[in-house]
Amino acid sequence: MSLDDPVVITCSISGAIANREQCPAIPYTPEEYAAEARRIVDEGGTMIHIHARKPDGTPSYEVEDFQAISDAIRAEVRDAVIVNFSTGTIGVPVAKRIEYLRACRPEVAALNMGSMNYAKYSSSRKAFVFKMVFANPFEEIIELLEAMNELGIKPEHECFDIGHVGSLAPLIDMGVLTPPLHVDCVMGVLGGIPPTAQNLAAMVANIPSTASGEGASSHWGVIGISREQWMLVGAALSLGGSIRVGLEDNLYLPDGRMARSNGELIAKARGMVEDMGRRPAAVEEARRLLNVAPRPAQQVSGQVAPQVAGEAAGQVAPQVAGEAAGQVAPQVAREAAR
Secondary structure (H helix, E strand, C coil), X not given: CCCCCCXXXXXXXXXXXXXXXXXXXXXXXXXXXXHHHHHHHHCCCCEEEECXXXXXXXXXXXXXXXXXXXXXXXXXXXXXXXXXXXCCCCCCCHHHHHHHHHHHCCCEEEEECCCEEEEEEEXXXXXXXXXXXXXXXXXXXXXXXXHHHHHCCEEEEEECCHHHXXXXXXXXXXXXXXXXXXXXXXXXXXXXXXXCHHHHHHHHHCCCCCCCCCCCCCEEEEEECHHHHHHHHHHHHXXXXXXXXXXXXXXXXXXXXXXXXXXXXXXXXXXXXXXXXXXXXXXXXXXXXXXXXXXXXXXXXXXXXXXXXXCCCCXXXXXXXXXXXXXXXXXXXXXXXX
8 A cells, every 4th residue: 555545434433332421423223324324425434334233322233233224324325335344342152243244244344353451541540440351262253254255245354453463464374364455453442552653554564465565455544542543543644544533433523522423523534634645535446445346236125226336532532442342331431431
């Protein structure tokens, strides 16, 4: 990747932890997800990362909730975005996660690349706000990867540390992972790599094919969590990478104001892209950059949807963010916001 490449702007639309007590803009119902998707597309976002919720806001791993949300988004914006499903959680069997991938067939699915401590620390309290072990053993990574290969779903490799980047090479050697890859460097979670521009550059330098210079270049981006997000967006743009923002990762704009929608966050990200002399990728460009096949006609609520050629924050975020948070109790999220 280079500074000449267009920038894929991804939106993490909801997450699984923060609720409307922390941010009124977080979508719960399929209709609300669809309205947010419209705002995202109108401001230049080309991929939407989805954690499913029930209409009362409860995190869900049920096929019907992923399907209802995906259908609502497709009905609103058609093929103007790439749909990306979360598979990361704590305490949900791999088979259940594969079940909703098989039923809904998103174009992309996130795949966490290693186990880690996952925590938030309060220096004022001299104590952890929460702490847990986020387990992603190779057995589960391979099982999810084999399912994605079978279903034609592009894996998004979420790497929280440089060792997670190193876990890609043996999977390529085994033949269960084929470059070019789509890698996101997740930074800002305690237990993962510290969120600095230097550390981002080190992670990128170790991505297979990016590091070797052989074969097709892997695509990479940054996922900045909480207060460091906007600095990391700037760093990724200066290094030639893509970016992700959204209400899962950070609720605030750089000036400290809470975002009123995902669209506001995407608009700010797009402005930073343009200010850096780069340009946002159109959706078909994003599909080419990510090596995602053009989307065939899909079943939407029992009807075949026509294929549409779509071209279409400062403060501490209260959610655990990333892919670890599926089963954390709501009171933990409230504690994290303080």
